[in-house]
Amino acid sequence: MFRHAMVTGALLFGLLGLADQPRAAEPQRIVSVGGALTEILFRLDVQDRLVGVDTTSQWPSEAEALPQVGYQRALAAEGLLSLSPDLVLATEAAGPPAVIEQIRATGVEVRIIHGDPSPEGLVEKIRAVAEAVGRPAAGAALAEEVAEKMRRVEARLGEVSDRPSVVFLLSAARGSPMAAGRDTAADAAIRLAAGLNPLAAEMVGYKPLNTESMIGAAPDVILLTDRTLEGLGGIEGVLALPGVSLTPAGRHRRIAAMDDLYLLGFGPRLPAAIADLAAELHPRLAPETRLGLGRMDPSR
Amino acid sequence: MKARALALRFGLVTGSGTDPRMRFGRAPLVLIGLSLGLALMSIVALSVGAVEIAPTRVIAILAHGLGLDLPWAFEPEQAAVLGAIRAPRILLAILVGAALAVSGAAMQGLFRNPLADPALLGVSAGAALAAVSVIVLGATLLSGLTRILGTATLPIAAFGGSLVATLLVHRLASRDGHTAVATLLLAGIAINAIAGAATGVLTFVADDNQLRTLTFWTMGSLGGATWSTVAVGAPLILAAIVLIPLHARALNAILLGESEARHLGFEPERVKTLLVILVALAVGTAVALSGIIGFIGLVVPHLLRLTIGPDHRWLLPGSALLGAILLLGADLIARTLVAPAELPIGIVTALLGGPFFLWLLASRRGRGF
Numbered sequence: 001m002f003r004h005a006m007v008t009g010a011l012l013f014g015l016l017g018l019a020d021q022p023r024a025a026e027p028q029r030i031v032s033v034g035g036a037l038t039e040i041l042f043r044l045d046v047q048d049r050l051v052g053v054d055t056t057s058q059w060p061s062e063a064e065a066l067p068q069v070g071y072q073r074a075l076a077a078e079g080l081l082s083l084s085p086d087l088v089l090a091t092e093a094a095g096p097p098a099v100i101e102q103i104r105a106t107g108v109e110v111r112i113i114h115g116d117p118s119p120e121g122l123v124e125k126i127r128a129v130a131e132a133v134g135r136p137a138a139g140a141a142l143a144e145e146v147a148e149k150m151r152r153v154e155a156r157l158g159e160v161s162d163r164p165s166v167v168f169l170l171s172a173a174r175g176s177p178m179a180a181g182r183d184t185a186a187d188a189a190i191r192l193a194a195g196l197n198p199l200a201a202e203m204v205g206y207k208p209l210n211t212e213s214m215i216g217a218a219p220d221v222i223l224l225t226d227r228t229l230e231g232l233g234g235i236e237g238v239l240a241l242p243g244v245s246l247t248p249a250g251r252h253r254r255i256a257a258m259d260d261l262y263l264l265g266f267g268p269r270l271p272a273a274i275a276d277l278a279a280e281l282h283p284r285l286a287p288e289t290r291l292g293l294g295r296m297d298p299s300r
Numbered sequence: 301m302k303a304r305a306l307a308l309r310f311g312l313v314t315g316s317g318t319d320p321r322m323r324f325g326r327a328p329l330v331l332i333g334l335s336l337g338l339a340l341m342s343i344v345a346l347s348v349g350a351v352e353i354a355p356t357r358v359i360a361i362l363a364h365g366l367g368l369d370l371p372w373a374f375e376p377e378q379a380a381v382l383g384a385i386r387a388p389r390i391l392l393a394i395l396v397g398a399a400l401a402v403s404g405a406a407m408q409g410l411f412r413n414p415l416a417d418p419a420l421l422g423v424s425a426g427a428a429l430a431a432v433s434v435i436v437l438g439a440t441l442l443s444g445l446t447r448i449l450g451t452a453t454l455p456i457a458a459f460g461g462s463l464v465a466t467l468l469v470h471r472l473a474s475r476d477g478h479t480a481v482a483t484l485l486l487a488g489i490a491i492n493a494i495a496g497a498a499t500g501v502l503t504f505v506a507d508d509n510q511l512r513t514l515t516f517w518t519m520g521s522l523g524g525a526t527w528s529t530v531a532v533g534a535p536l537i538l539a540a541i542v543l544i545p546l547h548a549r550a551l552n553a554i555l556l557g558e559s560e561a562r563h564l565g566f567e568p569e570r571v572k573t574l575l576v577i578l579v580a581l582a583v584g585t586a587v588a589l590s591g592i593i594g595f596i597g598l599v600v601p602h603l604l605r606l607t608i609g610p611d612h613r614w615l616l617p618g619s620a621l622l623g624a625i626l627l628l629g630a631d632l633i634a635r636t637l638v639a640p641a642e643l644p645i646g647i648v649t650a651l652l653g654g655p656f657f658l659w660l661l662a663s664r665r666g667r668g669f
Contacts, residue, residue: 070641
């Protein structure tokens, strides 16, 4: 069955001459572990080779119809291999390490795609993914396009003089919301959108929100993911959190929410996501900040 | 008089009228049945999984491994999955299941209490805490330790953690050779809470890389089985599984009461110390290899007592077999139900074990053993 599909695929591929630079063995059955990687694969137009994705791959919506390999940190070796992949693309978050080892032990290539949450990291990710699937030319074009859009957003934001302070909240499955410190995708996104994360100085990673430090941080805006907003019971729920009413954000009801993959995934939609966030942070800039990028936020 | 009859029945003394039921009782048959069951379950577990491999091919692959070529063709991918993933995982399930069940049976005998279970009494949590400490602090505070012990650091640390927890529970709950149920459970709850809190503190300071490893610990999974982890764990667990049943008669004697055990020529204190160390070794290693898996140690000895009675000479080996069968079955569900993803095995054992435990409480109220 598997071999049959391989042969048919290879034949079709060879006949149609679709590759931009045909190579001996291009991966035909890819499992993607990481929402941003899946987005890049779709943008490179190789989604027909995707045979499985993880739970974070929620965009574009076609990705959600693919077989689910589960949560990226708790992968199952045999389950993943049952999709007969010839390439597993994964972020550094993929695990557990032993499972990655097992998959490699059976001879399946596992390519860990690095890239910190930054425009440079995104370009790096696009190039690495494109290289892994044998589409370097398409990858270079996409990387250039994204970098160009990002430059335009940054140029426009360079003129902004005020930097509103933004506290980012994320709710895990249960318990109180966590706030983002430095070395987080949320912190990087806030900085890119010409905002200031007052918690970055004293906190690393996501830590349970301390009411008093939030009041002390006096954020102008409280930023959350759509899912967190929903979990807390909408804007009113956020305003009702202890301490929020004592911050400028609470007083002026400046609560912003965005889709988590869109804002924190640092995938190909990053320029639009940053532009959207900037529009929330700098209302007076809003009309021009859009830069004709179009509203690509899937959540609204 | 009653004690004498019990002692006879447990083979602690020999009398002219040895109970004939002991020689031709149900227990040996049950044990033979369990052995066959384990063999059957292993074959089923080996043939079923997310990757489809027909039983004939499984046999062909195994035979090929032994140098025999059978007429059933198989793909190299199938051989790789079977050899590198499924086989070590099945061995790990057998080892861990047997270790947890034997430990549960031994603890229940030791504490003369049917509620004793490694997970319930904090023994697993102690092992997990030690393991988590090694993961989070291994590169900094405990770097000396990891340098000396290398890859064995984790199982050894887990053994240490479970040993401390077992000794603590034992010390807290034992008064003049008796363990009070309430104190025992409260001690277990306290140790679970403390170990849980300390683990929480460690997750707080852990970086993203370490958190990834931690998730695996707290949920319990056999998914990390490789030949090297099995090779590290097997000797330690097998030693415990073989040595614990050697104290079956002593446990039977303790069941009658510690002074009675002394009259029969056993040294309860020495037996207890030995068993505590062996249980800690088995549970610690099991936790180090697969995280915390609950209910096996609690449910298995109970099931067996209902079928073959409380004699530890049958109960201990029987528990090892049934524990292995149950964990194999639970893991089979865990890795096939939501394929290509998988369920944490702790969820499966809790789903199977939780209701059973409630039923047990409801149906056997007021009866100890």
